[in-house]
Amino acid sequence: MSSDKIIQVTDADFDEKVLKSDLPVLVDFWAAWCGPCRAIAPVIDQLAQEYDGKVIIAKMNVDENPATPGRFGIRAIPTLILFKDGKVVEQITGAVGKTVIENALSKVSK
Amino acid sequence: MIYDVIIIGAGPAGLAAAIYAGRAQVNGFVLEKMSPGGQVLITDFVENYPGFFEGISGFELVEKFTEHAKKFGMAIENGEVGSIEPVGENLNIHLTDGKTITTKTVIVATGATHKKLGVKGEQELTGRGVSYCATCDGPFFRDQVVAVVGGGDSAVQEAIFMTKFAKKVYLIHRRDELRAIKILQERAFSNDKIEFIWNSTVEEIIGKDQVEGIKLLNKVSGEISTLKVDGVFIFIGIEPTTQFIRGLVDTDERGFIKTDEWMRSSRQGIYAAGDCRKKPLLQIVTAVAEGATAAFAVEHDLE
Numbered sequence: 001m002s003s004d005k006i007i008q009v010t011d012a013d014f015d016e017k018v019l020k021s022d023l024p025v026l027v028d029f030w031a032a033w034c035g036p037c038r039a040i041a042p043v044i045d046q047l048a049q050e051y052d053g054k055v056i057i058a059k060m061n062v063d064e065n066p067a068t069p070g071r072f073g074i075r076a077i078p079t080l081i082l083f084k085d086g087k088v089v090e091q092i093t094g095a096v097g098k099t100v101i102e103n104a105l106s107k108v109s110k
Numbered sequence: 111m112i113y114d115v116i117i118i119g120a121g122p123a124g125l126a127a128a129i130y131a132g133r134a135q136v137n138g139f140v141l142e143k144m145s146p147g148g149q150v151l152i153t154d155f156v157e158n159y160p161g162f163f164e165g166i167s168g169f170e171l172v173e174k175f176t177e178h179a180k181k182f183g184m185a186i187e188n189g190e191v192g193s194i195e196p197v198g199e200n201l202n203i204h205l206t207d208g209k210t211i212t213t214k215t216v217i218v219a220t221g222a223t224h225k226k227l228g229v230k231g232e233q234e235l236t237g238r239g240v241s242y243c244a245t246c247d248g249p250f251f252r253d254q255v256v257a258v259v260g261g262g263d264s265a266v267q268e269a270i271f272m273t274k275f276a277k278k279v280y281l282i283h284r285r286d287e288l289r290a291i292k293i294l295q296e297r298a299f300s301n302d303k304i305e306f307i308w309n310s311t312v313e314e315i316i317g318k319d320q321v322e323g324i325k326l327l328n329k330v331s332g333e334i335s336t337l338k339v340d341g342v343f344i345f346i347g348i349e350p351t352t353q354f355i356r357g358l359v360d361t362d363e364r365g366f367i368k369t370d371e372w373m374r375s376s377r378q379g380i381y382a383a384g385d386c387r388k389k390p391l392l393q394i395v396t397a398v399a400e401g402a403t404a405a406f407a408v409e410h411d412l413e
Contacts, residue, residue: 034246035151035169039144042188063249073319075250075341076237093237097143097190099206 005048009058011067018058019086024108025056026101029079031063036095037078043098047105054109055082084108113138113213115408116203119351120186121148122394123384124219125175126401131217132182134409138213140179141203143190147172148221149348149385150394154245154271159394171394191220191354194380201379214412215379217404218355218367222348222385222392227259231315232344239321239341244268247341248275254340257282257324259312265345266290266298272343273303280337282307284329307337315342350386362388373404374411381407 009017009027018025028044030037048057062069062077072081072088080092082104090104115131115138117124128140140146150156153168162171176186190206194216203211224242226232232240241247244258248271256276258269261283267290269281281298286308288295298304307326313334314325323338350365360368360376366388373381383400385392 031246031249033249034243035147035153036144036243036246038169039147039151042145046188069250073238075239075320076241076243076247078246079237091237094242095144097206098188099190 003045003048003057005052005057006044007056007058009060009065009068011065014060014065014068017056018083021056021083023054023056024082024084024089024105025058026051026080026082026105027058027060029060029062029069029074029077029081031061031077033063034077039095040078043101046098047101051105051109055105080104082108111212112200113211114412115215115217115405116141116211116213117184117217117219118191118203119148119219119221119384119386120146120176120179121219121221121384121397122150122172122175123221123397123401123404124148124217125172125179126398127217127219127383127405128179128184128186128401129175129182130402130405131408132179132184134405135183136405136409136412139185139187141189141191141205141211142186143188146176146186149223152243152245155267156394193354194358196358196377196379199379215381215408217373217401217408218352218359218375218380218382218386219384219397219401219404220351220386221397222350224344225347225349227312227315227344227346229312229314231317231321235315235317235321235342238319239317240315241341241343242345244271244343247343248272251276251341253277255338256280256341256343257312257337257339258343258345259283260345260347261285261288261290262345262347263290263294266294268343268345269304270294270297270301273301276341277303279304280307280339281305282310282312282324282326284309284311312342348385348392352386355380371403372407372410373400374407 120142150168157165367382381404383404384397
């Protein structure tokens with residue numbers, strides 16, 4: 001039931017959709033078994049609506065896509081990584097409130 | 111608009127309060143900063159909630175609570191409380207997004223969150239081998255070696271859970287015996303993958319980009335040693351989520367809210383239920399009972 005503003009990314013299209021994106025991209029690394037991932041899902045949905053056109057909000061299922069989490073040393077979910085111009089701007093681990101994510105997003109969107 | 115009650119937090123205590131308040135047709139809603147659940151969401155298996163003798167996942171149980179609260183007309187709204195300000199007979203709840211809600215009463219059911227060790231490397235390596243949630247992060251440690259820190263129910267239960275993935279689990283405890291209940295102790299002692307390291311504390315978590323090991327202090331011998339591990343799972347207890355209300359109501363030195371048997375705090379109109387409240391047993395079953403009691407008290411005191 002995630003927002004239609006959210007894009008799904010995979011190991012195959014991660015470079016194309018995230019690293020080469022013109023807009024900053026927030027990637028939510030998640031899995032179905034992870035309770036806190038479900039807990040932050042509604043917040044991610046709201047942010048996708050609110051930052052539409054400013055920041056792309058993406059999700060990656062770490063079960064189906066093991067390579068990318070490995071590349072970024074992810075060993076905990078949920079992990080949110082904010083990318084701009086192909087570089088990591090901020091990494092947030094664990095379920096956090098909306099304001100923590102908004103603070104990160106404010107660094108890349110005006 | 112002045113509400114009768116606002117319930118802060120949609121864990122078991124808040125949702126039970128919502129069921130009782132909703133059924134009593136008290137006007138209000140539940141505020142939650144994430145989605146309903148609370149700490150229960152990180153529990154893979156609940157086997158001591160009455161009626162669910164075969165066990166139920168934390169997620170499923172909380173889903174049932176949520177549906178139940180909604181059935182009796184209580185909405186669950188997304189919002190994070192910044193502060194509460196008493197204004198005359200009422201309370202103004204200031205949200206972090208700038209909105210204000212005015213209500214006659216508040217049930218604080220904000221629960222608690224995991225405590226940190228407070229050692230070097232912990233913050234830096236969180237999400238890079240340091241974890242507070244075995245059910246979330248366990249699968250990243252398949253065939254690896256992990257340390258679980260703590261000696262209570264959570265530590266022992268999660269150590270057992272981690273043996274599904276890890277090839278070796280060290281359970282590190284600062285005393286020479288576990289605090290966990292007997293049934294969990296017996297399961298842990300009979301598990302070949304778990305090795306116990308007694309009388310020891312973690313002094314440092316070592317690693318550059320990923321956890322590589324931990325520095326241990328043996329409290330009896332004074333000996334310092336290094337243990338090579340790929341992950342560190344920390345379950346050393348909890349602290350209440352009550353920062354936003356300290357100074358407004360009486361708490362103990364750790365921040366747990368003191369109440370009477372009606373769940374009334376020291377300030378009129380503010381009630382507390384669940385893990386944020388000072389009490390001897392922090393369980394789903396007690397949280398639910400306190401939520402119900404708090405809602406009953408609200409209804410009684412409003413009349």
